[in-house]
Amino acid sequence: MQSTANVFPSNARRALADERLQSVLGMVDGFNGKRARAVDRLPEFEMLRDQARDIKNHTLQHLDHYLERFETRVTEAGGQVHWCRTAEEARQAVLGICRAVGATTVTKGKSMVTEEIALNRFLEQNGLVPVETDLGEYIIQLRQEAPSHIIAPAVHLSARDVEQTFRSHHGDLPDDRPLTEARDLVNEARTMLRQRFLEADVGITGANFLIAETGSTVIVTNEGNGDLTQVLPRVHVVVASLEKVVPTLEDATTILRLLARSATGQEFSTYTTFSTGPRRAGDADGPEAFHVVLLDNGRSALLGTELQEVLRCIRCGACMNHCPIYSNLGGHAYGWVYPGPIGAVLTPALLGVAEAHHLPNASTFCGRCESVCPMRIPLPRLMRHFRERAFRERLPPAQARWALRAWAWVTRRPRLYRLATGVAIGALGWLGRRRGRFRRFPMAGGWTAYRDLPAPQGETFMARWHRERGHDRRA
Amino acid sequence: MTDRMGSATDAPKVGLFVTCLVDLFRPSVGFAAVRLLEAAGCRVEVPTVQTCCGQPAYNSGDRPDAVAIARNVIGAFETFDHVVVPSGSCAGMIKEHYPRLLADDADWAPRANHVARRCHELVSFLVDVRGWRPTRTRYDGRVTYHDSCSGLRELGIKAQPRYLLGDIDGVVLTEMADTEVCCGFGGTFCIKYPDISNRMVGDKVRAITTTGADTLLAGDLGCLLNLAGRLKRDGSPIRVRHVAEVLAGTCDDAPPIGEATNQPSGRP
Numbered sequence: 001m002q003s004t005a006n007v008f009p010s011n012a013r014r015a016l017a018d019e020r021l022q023s024v025l026g027m028v029d030g031f032n033g034k035r036a037r038a039v040d041r042l043p044e045f046e047m048l049r050d051q052a053r054d055i056k057n058h059t060l061q062h063l064d065h066y067l068e069r070f071e072t073r074v075t076e077a078g079g080q081v082h083w084c085r086t087a088e089e090a091r092q093a094v095l096g097i098c099r100a101v102g103a104t105t106v107t108k109g110k111s112m113v114t115e116e117i118a119l120n121r122f123l124e125q126n127g128l129v130p131v132e133t134d135l136g137e138y139i140i141q142l143r144q145e146a147p148s149h150i151i152a153p154a155v156h157l158s159a160r161d162v163e164q165t166f167r168s169h170h171g172d173l174p175d176d177r178p179l180t181e182a183r184d185l186v187n188e189a190r191t192m193l194r195q196r197f198l199e200a201d202v203g204i205t206g207a208n209f210l211i212a213e214t215g216s217t218v219i220v221t222n223e224g225n226g227d228l229t230q231v232l233p234r235v236h237v238v239v240a241s242l243e244k245v246v247p248t249l250e251d252a253t254t255i256l257r258l259l260a261r262s263a264t265g266q267e268f269s270t271y272t273t274f275s276t277g278p279r280r281a282g283d284a285d286g287p288e289a290f291h292v293v294l295l296d297n298g299r300s301a302l303l304g305t306e307l308q309e310v311l312r313c314i315r316c317g318a319c320m321n322h323c324p325i326y327s328n329l330g331g332h333a334y335g336w337v338y339p340g341p342i343g344a345v346l347t348p349a350l351l352g353v354a355e356a357h358h359l360p361n362a363s364t365f366c367g368r369c370e371s372v373c374p375m376r377i378p379l380p381r382l383m384r385h386f387r388e389r390a391f392r393e394r395l396p397p398a399q400a401r402w403a404l405r406a407w408a409w410v411t412r413r414p415r416l417y418r419l420a421t422g423v424a425i426g427a428l429g430w431l432g433r434r435r436g437r438f439r440r441f442p443m444a445g446g447w448t449a450y451r452d453l454p455a456p457q458g459e460t461f462m463a464r465w466h467r468e469r470g471h472d473r474r475a
Numbered sequence: 476m477t478d479r480m481g482s483a484t485d486a487p488k489v490g491l492f493v494t495c496l497v498d499l500f501r502p503s504v505g506f507a508a509v510r511l512l513e514a515a516g517c518r519v520e521v522p523t524v525q526t527c528c529g530q531p532a533y534n535s536g537d538r539p540d541a542v543a544i545a546r547n548v549i550g551a552f553e554t555f556d557h558v559v560v561p562s563g564s565c566a567g568m569i570k571e572h573y574p575r576l577l578a579d580d581a582d583w584a585p586r587a588n589h590v591a592r593r594c595h596e597l598v599s600f601l602v603d604v605r606g607w608r609p610t611r612t613r614y615d616g617r618v619t620y621h622d623s624c625s626g627l628r629e630l631g632i633k634a635q636p637r638y639l640l641g642d643i644d645g646v647v648l649t650e651m652a653d654t655e656v657c658c659g660f661g662g663t664f665c666i667k668y669p670d671i672s673n674r675m676v677g678d679k680v681r682a683i684t685t686t687g688a689d690t691l692l693a694g695d696l697g698c699l700l701n702l703a704g705r706l707k708r709d710g711s712p713i714r715v716r717h718v719a720e721v722l723a724g725t726c727d728d729a730p731p732i733g734e735a736t737n738q739p740s741g742r743p
Contacts, residue, residue: 364661
């Protein structure tokens with residue numbers, strides 16, 4: 001997917017000015033109350049966070065071992081693993097599988113990693129018809145939009161927007177057919193998708209976990225579309241990035257106890273589906289062939305660095321649900337696949353700091369993301385890592401960098417600082433004495449556009465302290 | 476002042492890190508802090524080589540300047556029994572981030588850790604370390620309290636200010652919705668992204684106003700300047716103060732933040 005993260009400031013301004021978007025933002029807030037209640041009901045939640053962090057840390061420490069074991073088990077079960085270093089290799093691997101079986105229609109379960117490699121567009125360019133079957137993904141596919149949230153891809157749309165989308169894309173939809181209720185919309189999508197499920201030659205899903213001890217892949221869904229996607233077609237392709245692997249089924253279930261609670265506040269998602277290889281003799285259903293397209297796309301370069309911690313992410317979305325920046329902008333402003341705090345770390349990690357340095361800077365470091373992250377990823381610390389890299393590489397505007405250096409130069413010299421601030425604060429206190437605040441202030445337009453600037457009291461603390469308690473003077 | 480219990484020889488020696496915002500914008504908060512610390516039986520000194528904790532540099536990615544400033548602060552405060560800061564954000568910087576900034580420096584890492592261990596945010600110091608409670612202090616107001624993000628999440632300060640406010644005669648505390656959400660100040664963030672910051676402070680001010688409170692208190696002057704600036708721009712009569720001023724009973728010393736007199740303001 002093409003990134004616009006490098007123009008985040010203008011994306012953000014546009015999002016703030018978009019009245020339609022602003023009217024629907026805040027709908028993810030509903031997740032937060034449910035999450036809080038789910039967490040309250042589980043006394044061992046904090047302990048599970050520690051365990052989950054440790055499981056992933058251990059796995060990442062020995063990633064080669066677990067990935068090779070995973071491949072061995074997949075092969076033993078009759079499936080095939082395709083190792084792909086780049087997005088292009090992954091796209092080609094999927095296309096090769098589709099071509100080998102003469103596929104035309106491809107159904108897809110919800111998968112962020114296929115968004116990352118822009119799979120749909122590539123398949124279309126190569127004559128295939130990919131059909132998203134998750135309701136939110138289906139809607140944004142019709143609209144040719146990117147997901148604005150990693151678990152609620154169409155959360156930037158209202159029911160009315162969805163109705164209009166269906167009316168303009170579903171050719172034979174009678175004008176008098178009611179489409180105002182959520183149930184009407186779901187039924188309409190279901191009717192359209194049912195035929196697609198039956199037509200599809202290949203079903204593509206992502207994976208929430210890859211399990212090394214069994215070669216299984218796991219998807220966590222609420223709509224049931226994922227199961228139909230992977231069971232009905234002849235071929236099931238799992239596209240997953242390599243950090244999804246965990247050693248054992250037990251490890252996956254530990255993390256599963258955190259995932260739905262953190263994401264939607266459910267204790268468990270409606271469906272948690274484990275797939276191991278293709279259909280065996282005597283199985284009631286299942287695909288004839290089973291492929292896992294294992295994507296690196298820059299992740300292995302993070303191993304052994306401070307950024308390795310971001311690879312613990314299980315894509316629950318809690319960080320963005322709790323982020324005051326995300327909740328005011330929505331996801332599209334972030335400009336690439338992963339929005340919110342996790343995007344502010346993953347995007348520069350995968351696309352480079354030059355492309356995405358605005359994102360880790362667009363945070364107050366309020367720390368709410370870290371406080372809810374089930375995997376205890378220190379998101380503000382990782383954002384700071386990129387701020388430091390951006391500063392070293394002189395990516396922020398020269399004016400801002402020099403102003404900061406000048407401030408720091410004075411701040412490192414207490415006598416000079418005392419002299420300079422004493423004079424300035426005296427003047428400001430005198431100017432502001434009548435109203436106690438300023439409506440406008442030179443070079444502080446960003447502040448005074450929306451706020452008054454409270455006036456200083458006039459004498460600095462240090463000056464007054466010396467005046468009143470000079471006997472305490474210490475150099 | 477020599478007759479206070481704070482001058483007893485066994486009293487702990489506290490270095491007050493005033494913070495740059497209190498030093499420049501609101502010295503009355505620093506004096507309230509001194510009064511509280513002395514009432515809690517401490518000897519207070521204010522090293523004059525302090526300026527700022529370095530967050531503007533640190534949070535902008537300017538690590539070398541942040542390190543240099545951190546060394547200044549550590550050098551100025553390492554001889555004290557305690558370092559007390561009337562700000563969760565600056566206390567968090569010293570306590571949580573200085574050790575990290577200097578972790579790879581064999582000479583400075585132990586000194587950073589030493590100061591970090593002794594560093595406390597003012598209100599949590601009064602409650603958790605000194606077990607102090609206010610007596611015969613009065614503030615007539617319906618109060619709502621804003622938790623600053625660093626104090627809340629880095630230092631775990633939530634109960635302490637409410638506990639002490641419970642001992643102030645005349646205070647009725649009303650909690651706002653979404654107390655754990657940031658006010659949008661964020662240091663340089665509010666300059667870099669004023670539009671987003673404005674939405675955040677707007678949300679926060681709505682939550683504050685909905686409580687019907689006539690007074691907003693918090694423990695961080697950054698948040699307070701931001702919130703007072705927006706409340707006053709909107710013509711709100713809500714009085715905005717640092718919690719230390721109420722706890723110390725020194726509200727008569729200075730008008731509320733952003734106001735010229737001690738009277739509740741009307742529309743500008």
